Amino acid sequence: MQAPSSQILSFSPVPRDPGFGVYVHWPFCAAKCPYCDFNSHVRHKPVDQDRYASAFERELREAARRSSGETVTSIFLGGGTPSLMAPATVGRILDAVAANWTVAEGAEITLEANPSSVEAERFRGYRAAGVNRVSLGVQALNDPDLRRLGRLHDVEQALGAIRLARETFPRLSFDLIYARPDQTVEAWEAELSQAIDLAADHLSLYQLTIEQGTPFHALYKAGKLIVPDGETSALLYESTQRLTAERGLPAYEISNHAVPGAESRHNLTYWRYGLYAGVGPGAHGRLMGERGRHAIANETLPETWLKMVEAWDWGAVEDEPLTAEEQADELLLMGLRLSEGIDLSRWRKLAGRDIDRESEADLRSHGMIERLGPDRIRATPAGMLVLDAVVADLA
Template sequence: MARALYIHWPFCLAKCPYCDFNSHVRDRVDHAAWQAGLLADMRHEHDLAGGEPLDSIFFGGGTPSLMPPALVARLLEEAERLWGFAPGIEITLEGNPSSVEAANYAALASAGVNRVSLGLQALDNETLRFLGRLHDASEGLAALDVAQRHFERVSFDLIYARPGQSLDGWRTELARALSFGTGHLSLYQLTIEPGTRFETMVRKGDFAPLDEDACADMFALTREMTAAAGLPAYEISNHARAGEESRHNLTYWRYQDYAGIGPGAHGRRGGLATVRHRKPENWQAEIERSRHGIAEQRTLGLREQASEAMLMGLRLREGVDLDAMATRFGLAPEQLCDPAKALFYESQGLVHRDGARIGVAEAGMCLLDALLGELVPGQLVES
């Protein structure tokens, strides 16, 4: 049964040129209509995936910090009425670090949010302009300070391996980021995603992405510095002090069920994959017709589920327990992970094993995508 709830708020003030998330810019948002729609979507999901109290709720986007605090409070009130909350529930809200949104932090904390994830993305104004961010560096750091005073737990994002960035420049920036004492950092290499404005700019020759060797050096430096600061990587791009890992995201990476509501939200429940309508207007129309926003739901075969579980679990430093996963999906451990290749990559120091548990070693994380293709048998995805 789902013990995590994802709520998608699709609206932004502007579309960042690197972003391929389901975000939309609208001149006006009818908050009353969106409240009614999200409540209906939530109730429908509960009717199908009700059960144990929720361990985590995550408001993602888009820019959920643009939501009126009263709307956030109403959604949390309904979620608690429907599912109940487990002791110590983690309630995260993503936000942009603008002064306008920071002014809502006290009200959001009063509404029940106890963790925020801030999209700082960079610590200097020139880079922020390149990334299309609306805040400047001083505004972002002021918002971080406000957040750390109002919320029990805070995370922020930075994007590195940017065009023209040097290794020494990233070392200085990351050291400054670590000095703020934040318990969780999400550190992403800049990737040029299909369909984004950055893809068009690269194709036109407006800038060139950083070369792979420089990216690899920055990745290694990132792992070294965060570990030394007491925030080791627990996932390929996420770093935290012990106990401050994102419990909601661990739900995904450990392949546990979760409910997803709002435009474009994905969910997993009882072997079913659900996807909501992406475009806000289409989602609203489906709510009017059906009292939910589902565009598609399909049954996942056990092999497909096992493949997803392996590909997600091997992103984590902890790796996966092959025996437990084999029992869960009714497969043999060797069907989940190629034993000969696992042995070979272990001999190369790229894979670690402890009994039935296998994971990608520190030295292999920079080669994660290639290793996943080697370790997880291709036939696993066949139904």
């Protein structure tokens, strides 16, 4: 796929059209982080990248056949650790997307990378392959917390990766985790200020969650991992929103902050309830079929997925049409994460009814949601803190 111009992109208002995305899941990591419940796997023998690239090519072709001739507005290579892929593997995947769909001019093409697997030559190779945005898994800006989080890089490597990414790619985002054990609001604000100084145009800031089945969950249940209580977590969230807004990277989604115009196009496709193809082990997709929108989920084990695709060109273990009510619920769940909220006329068209006026009035009276016009609602900052409950009440 031909690389777009290396000139820094100018930011323009992001259109409300959700677009059509392609998500490619590379499931392999050098090590499994103790807080992670994503579909990621450690293999102690080299992965056969040529074989996996061929499988991605086959599944991309089949996904395009099952879609409705959409134009791709974003591609996201996630994981796992996609920066463990050779640039040639990334190039084959991007070429396969372009061979099977029309790719919009200026499409956003993101690759996730870990600082421990960043090399200048490899970054230049990804850029030449067509990647124009990189998302770095930094997670913390102090070495003790990086070790506690099980990360393989230190702060020096993280800063070097950020610097190299800014030199190589038109756009950069990096992730931090907060509400870490023993973290105070003052310490987080100092770290966040440093991150904003380093950021190009986008930050993803996630509260640490203790996920079932992870090593952190076992430590937490045993009383060996103490995380901030609910009140402190709320203060950490509120300080995050305030500081990023003051510094020009306001929240456009619960955990994502950007210079206006630099929002992640790909993630907006999810949150605006657009269609997207998901390929690779454990990937999910939403495609339009003969019976309407389908929810698709792939086999999670890489080796099993590989054999399925080699045999049938398709690694899905679930492919179910969604009812109109299910689609309306998904629209609500995804759209209320955004500061722009949701279009109620679109919700009504899916649900076949109006939003529950009594529930809406109750939530508005308690300051959980607000109207942005006759047909648009959004969660307030207070509502964002208890968003699952807000969605349940409205749905």
